[in-house]
Amino acid sequence: MKSTIEELGPTRVRMAIEVPWGDLDHAFAEVYKELRNQVRIPGFRPGKVPNRVIDTRIGRPVVLEQVVQHAVPEVYSEVVRENQVRVLGQPDIEVTRLDDNDTLAFTAEVDVAPKVELPPLDGLAVTVDDVEVTDEEIDQQISVMRERFGMLTAVERAAQDGDFVSIDLEATLDGEVLEDGSTTGMSYEVGSGNLMQGLDDAVRGLSADESATFQTALLQGPNAGESADVTVTVRSVKTKELPELDDEFASTASEFDTLEELRDDVRTRLARTKVLQQGAQARDKLVEHLIETVEVPIPEKLVEREIEWRNQAMQNELQQAGMDWDAFLQMSGVESREAYEAEQRTNIEEAVRTQFILDAIADAREVTVDNDDLSAQVMAQAQRNRMSPEQYAQQLQQGGNIAEFVADVRRTKTLAQLLEQTTITDASGNVVDLEALRPRTVPAPAAGAADDAGTPDDDATGEPDLGDAEPEDATEDGLGGDAADQSPEVAGPTVGPTTDDDGDAAVDPAVDTAAPDADAADGTAAR
Numbered sequence: 166m167k168s169t170i171e172e173l174g175p176t177r178v179r180m181a182i183e184v185p186w187g188d189l190d191h192a193f194a195e196v197y198k199e200l201r202n203q204v205r206i207p208g209f210r211p212g213k214v215p216n217r218v219i220d221t222r223i224g225r226p227v228v229l230e231q232v233v234q235h236a237v238p239e240v241y242s243e244v245v246r247e248n249q250v251r252v253l254g255q256p257d258i259e260v261t262r263l264d265d266n267d268t269l270a271f272t273a274e275v276d277v278a279p280k281v282e283l284p285p286l287d288g289l290a291v292t293v294d295d296v297e298v299t300d301e302e303i304d305q306q307i308s309v310m311r312e313r314f315g316m317l318t319a320v321e322r323a324a325q326d327g328d329f330v331s332i333d334l335e336a337t338l339d340g341e342v343l344e345d346g347s348t349t350g351m352s353y354e355v356g357s358g359n360l361m362q363g364l365d366d367a368v369r370g371l372s373a374d375e376s377a378t379f380q381t382a383l384l385q386g387p388n389a390g391e392s393a394d395v396t397v398t399v400r401s402v403k404t405k406e407l408p409e410l411d412d413e414f415a416s417t418a419s420e421f422d423t424l425e426e427l428r429d430d431v432r433t434r435l436a437r438t439k440v441l442q443q444g445a446q447a448r449d450k451l452v453e454h455l456i457e458t459v460e461v462p463i464p465e466k467l468v469e470r471e472i473e474w475r476n477q478a479m480q481n482e483l484q485q486a487g488m489d490w491d492a493f494l495q496m497s498g499v500e501s502r503e504a505y506e507a508e509q510r511t512n513i514e515e516a517v518r519t520q521f522i523l524d525a526i527a528d529a530r531e532v533t534v535d536n537d538d539l540s541a542q543v544m545a546q547a548q549r550n551r552m553s554p555e556q557y558a559q560q561l562q563q564g565g566n567i568a569e570f571v572a573d574v575r576r577t578k579t580l581a582q583l584l585e586q587t588t589i590t591d592a593s594g595n596v597v598d599l600e601a602l603r604p605r606t607v608p609a610p611a612a613g614a615a616d617d618a619g620t621p622d623d624d625a626t627g628e629p630d631l632g633d634a635e636p637e638d639a640t641e642d643g644l645g646g647d648a649a650d651q652s653p654e655v656a657g658p659t660v661g662p663t664t665d666d667d668g669d670a671a672v673d674p675a676v677d678t679a680a681p682d683a684d685a686a687d688g689t690a691a692r
Contacts, residue, residue: 168244175462176279178250183262184240184269192236196228225265233260233269241273251278253467276464281525284458290588291450293597296439298432306431307410310418315405323370324402326356330368331400336383336393343386343393350400364397371399384496385487443597447589448580452519459525461518471513472506523576526583534575542574 167183193216200219201212209218220228237258245252253276262270317329324330330353336346353360355368363379371377376398383393408414415427483493490502499505526532540554547557561567589597 166240166243168248170248170250173274176253176276176464176467178275178277180241180244180250180256180273180275181261182240182244182271182273184236186266186268188240189232189236189269192232192239193228195235196231199231200228229263229265233263233271236269237271244273250275253277253464254470276466278524279462279464279521281459281461281521283522283525283529286526286583287586288588289451289454289583289586290590291447291454293443293446293450293589293591294439295591295593295595296436296443298435298439302435303428303431306435307428311407311410311414312405314414314418315407317403318406320402320404321372322402323372324355324368324399326365326369327405328355329353329403329405330355330371331403332368333398333400334395336395338383338388338391338393343383343388345386346393361395363395367395367397368399371397373399373401375399382492382495384492387487389487389489389492443589443591444599447587447597447599448584451584451587452580455522456515456518459518459522461521463514463517467517468510468513471517472509475509475513476506520576523579524572527575527579530579530582532575532579532582534571534578538574538578539571542570542577 166185166188169181171179171181173179197216197219200223201214204214204219204222205211206214206218206222209215237260241256241258244250256273256275258271258273260269260271262268320328332351332353333349334347334351336343353364353368356365358365361381363381367377367379376396378394378396380392381395383389383391408417410424412423415421415424419427419430421427421430479493483489488496494500494502494505497505499508543558543561544554547554550557552560561570585599589599591597
């Protein structure tokens with residue numbers, strides 16, 4: 166087999182591959198075996214039809230077409246593996262020569278990971294905000310606590326902002342009550358603005374057993390975007406009485422005996438939160454610095470494919486919610502579909518650049534991923550998604566996302582190592598110690614657990630099982646995944662392209678994600 170690889174650009178190559186006829190024996194055997202089980206020819210038992218008879222009855226061109234469909238994916242994957250091509254997505258295949266009993270030749274154009282030239286990465290420094298907790302912030306937190314312990318008391322007056330009203334609602338369109346368009350006894354805080362547009366204006370000034378009608382745009386359902394008439398009837402008006410801010414309140418609302426102790430605790434908690442935010446800010450600023458200083462060509466088809474995938478996913482979600490794009494954009498406060506997609510494109514491009522840069526750094530520093538890394542990340546992601554580690558690992562396996570997950574863990578580890586070597590100071594010039602930001606809720610697995618993973622005893626310990634995933638996958642496959650996963654689907658002699666298919670500082674702000682936009686970064690380049 167002969168193959169050449171031509172660079173068409175920084176992110177695209179063309180492979181020209183010639184396959185001697187003898188190398189197609191396996192493909193021919195598979196094709197004839199399948200056809201024997203499909204055709205029924207008088208005089209021959211099922212599965213016993215000779216090859217020459219199949220050629221005659223079905224036609225040699227049909228046989229050759231199916232041989233091409235069997236052979237091209239295998240040959241393409243072999244060339245990718247042998248040449249260590251980091252392919253992105255599926256190739257465009259064109260059969261250029263098919264001489265019976267001689268040669269099969271085809272070309273494969275495919276996007277590839279760009280070659281990234283890294284600048285010196287020593288002496289990196291970022292500046293983050295100071296950790297400063299103000300009295301106003303403490304007052305705000307305690308105010309929230311007071312709200313939780315407030316008591317509702319009925320009043321004989323018209324409703325005003327801050328009151329809690331019990332209301333009945335009925336929505337009609339062209340005089341007909343909408344399906345699921347009525348409700349009774351709903352509790353609502355006047356002035357909160359969190360139910361529907363126009364409701365607050367309608368309710369203000371109403372006393373018990375008084376009604377008002379207003380118009381509002383429907384955001385969901387088959388009539389989304391249309392204006393409906395909504396009648397609101399106030400059944401009761403209540404005001405919230407807050408407890409006195411004293412030691413008695415502190416002992417009721419917390420484990421502390423005095424208000425001063427409670428305020429000190431709130432200050433400590435706020436400071437901890439801001440330290441965590443410092444870690445996340447340092448991470449994001451480091452990523453921003455890398456994006457600004459490292460030139461990374463972006464495969465346009467990769468970006469377009471990701472935009473298409475996300476738009477389709479959003480379309481499915483909107484349909485399930487009974488909404489259309491206009492209602493979604495209005496609810497999101499986005500001016501237009503064009504503005505939405507422009508912001509989406511920017512986020513995707515930044516996420517892809519981040520992935521390429523971190524992969525290049527990981528390659529240069531020979532970063533590897535071990536079982537402890539995988540287990541810790543599985544546990545962290547499972548905790549974030551409120552499921553068991555075993556459930557999360559199973560979800561990865563069923564979705565065929567293990568290679569992407571391993572690659573992303575490698576990027577996360579690379580960013581964490583780079584962050585450890587970065588000088589981080591706050592706005593006042595104080596050095597920030599990232600050791601205070603290490604996760605405490607995700608323990609490392611016990612010694613020896615990884616070696617025995619998969620046995621019934623170890624399954625009982627909660628060690629997640631990633632099946633046949635190997636840590637080395639991250640260093641070998643990077644963005645492209647296993648070459649076998651990149652096999653094209655062949656549809657006749659000429660092959661067209663096919664398409665295959667979320668940082669939370671509270672977990673680990675130092676190493677939580679490989680990009681500021683977690684949603685955009687997760688598996689974008691591997692899709």
